[in-house]
Amino acid sequence: MSQLRAAAGGLRRGGGGGRAVPPAGRRRKDASVGVSSPGHRGRTPAPPPAPHLFSDPAEVGALRGNLLAWYDRCKRDLPWRRVGGTGAPALIPALFPAVWVSEIMLQQTQVATVIDYYNRWMQKWPTLQALAQASLEEVNELWAGLGYYSRGKRLQEAAKKVVSELAGRMPRTAEDLQKLLPGVGRYTAGAIASISYGQATGVVDGNVIRVLCRLRCIGADSSSPAVIDRLWDMANALVDRSRPGDFNQALMELGATVCVPKAPLCGECPVKQHCRARCRVEKELAFASQKLFGNPPPVPDVEDCGVGDCPLCPPATEPWDSSLGVTNFPRKAAKKQPRVERTATCVLERRGCHGAPEYLIVQRPSSGLLAGLWEFPSLPLAQGLQEEKQREVLADHLQAWMGQPVVAGRLRFIGEVVHIFSHIHQTYVVYSLHLDGDVTLDPALSPSRWVTEDEFHTSAVSTAMKKVLGGTWAFPPFPSLWSWASPDSGPQLEFSSGLSCASFRC
Template structure:
């Protein structure tokens, strides 16, 4: 009999979870069969915004908070004050490209200098790529600046200087403008009621609706875009999109969200789950028990937006259970030999040889010290040999490996590459004449080097060389002081002896 009761209890639990004849969405149990046959599962209503009253309330609360709490950022100020639609769109466009993969605090100075130098599309289109790279240096992801200028030139030459007015046309006509950037420009600059989805928006929406599936999957991305387009305020689309991004950047942060300060916490299913768990824990202290339903449990299973069964809700994480991301792909490891090749300039200060990288690929068009990739497993002498061979192309004279001085290793992490620069230095005794017909190499002073379009990695390399030079100078000075202390000086007093008053007065320099 006990077995029968246990089986009946299991059946009752399955029915309560929605695995009986009636599923939560009103469909019959044939949904389970369709899932087994490979039909795509449909998101449960729990994860969606369908109530117009709730949507209106969320919009109002978010916009009221944004009007009161938004940060004063230069691109917002410029876009709000600019009456010309094309110049306004350009100002927003530059900010959105710079903000990709880069923090706001870093972008502000770059943005101000950019807009001061190229305040219009026409000004940017007339600039050289070298100028663009020089201003972009240090901001990372250098292809962004190149594509931005290419698109600006297309607007000027093919579109008569008129920016496309819709997100669809922006994405279709401008190279380097994706779905997010197009939506941001169209909504902020032209008032198109279209949503945006970036990292901040993904985090906010996933917490609002307990979306725990992999956010890099196509099904989740499509759902998030649909949700963003549903929520965007029709009368203030640009402000709403910025408010959603602002919320993710300042309140709904990745690791330490300020849920108590969130203006839309009443609409957040993840926050409700946390509050219910806290209430349940409090009741247990008084001997009461209350069942806390699993907010991510959508019934019979197969929901494409729920937390994976292998990684269920973790109470210790709270709202940071969402979003869940797939494990990052490990960056590939690369080694590069680099030589700081220097000569004495006209005023005795060192000058450095820099060469230009190819016009495509990683760090395209930027300047660097002579470098070449290293095969794995090379010993130091082998590294010197391949580097010496490479340097002959620039010095046009034999390079002896014993003159290459090892500085150290400089590590720089690109988005997909773990790069180690094995750095050597070589001081040339005489001058090295460069090929006058070639514009891909030049001698520069330290000041000119820092003003050139060089990557952050090369700045690290130069710093390593300067550190080595400082250490060598310190050792030389130390040796000189040691020699002087051994020789002594005329009239000096041995250490530990006290001068008489007459000797002390005699030793003082005249005023």
């Protein structure tokens, strides 16, 4: 009986999920089934079995109609959707930045987080010409806290290219957008071309991957190039030719609000009659019921995939899990664990001319992680370095900035702040040093400056550095967040990504 309950659980009402997106241009393609587009690798593999395809024109037409009708009724009111309708010529100059900016911001970032950043961005730079004239420092300041900072940099680089090299004329096809604009990948190009210019091209993002894999029982690794190519073929075959932008947004909306990663709302799905994952759950439920009462197993359905070694079916080593229901699809390869790094960071403080404390911040290199952002003087630490040695190497590093010897013993250990990047588990070993006199900074080193607390928070600093400053001020009002390793080791503080440093300020 537990099997019956578990199998039925895949059809029950549940919670929602955010918009998960692969970095740097997530999604791609631009024609119908069997036709390749830029990025397809030039292969022509054998077509998958019919059960994994949308081969019935009547079914495709019904799916389009049902999905668009649902979208017209239920779509969320998002600021980038208020600009105008698909392909409206008079609105193109305004619409392009709206779609482009929102799609770049939505990469690896949830909608609720993006809305405020988007509104502030569009208020500050309503046109591409305005963005092209901005400095990278201004871009980084507005982007601070949104993460994946290279996105903002490439957005500005593309705006400059449109203004200076393309005479202000936007590319209007997915192929040209991807080819001509830095930071515009396969998905972003398809989204802009379909939503802004009405090009009948599909899109594939994390939400679309999940919806299509469930609609057609695709259980192979959904991150593999072969499966991604097939999903692009499906998206291009499905896209509605008269309302391509709305259809693509509807497909993504379905994945974001109904066909969510866990506990999908199958009963509310507008295309549930086309979902083969749901059919599979019903068949497994029926089979479990017959097995329970000793009846012979059912005859295989002719619509089921019966091809051996099907490239789109789940591997034989990963049998159906009745407790997962439709969430058996999609399946992904095991996520690579982030690498572990430790960094010594020093909050250098002096008394400013008006008596308020000031802090030294330095600019990171123009490439790599957190490119161009500002931070407290920091130094990567070798693994296994003892605390005494940490102080010594940090003191030597600070001497270069201050132009005078730094006594390691003067460095006051504050604690450890943990920040999780997508691929790095970073621990900042935080020290502080109060300076009594003035310090002359070496102009030959990386750019640096003294800032007040208010200036610090309006500068282009990362969330991790805001955590560091928050941790140096006072104990947070939540004692459970602190753990003591030893009486003299100092507090060890781990901030969760859902809490800002302001939450810890007394």
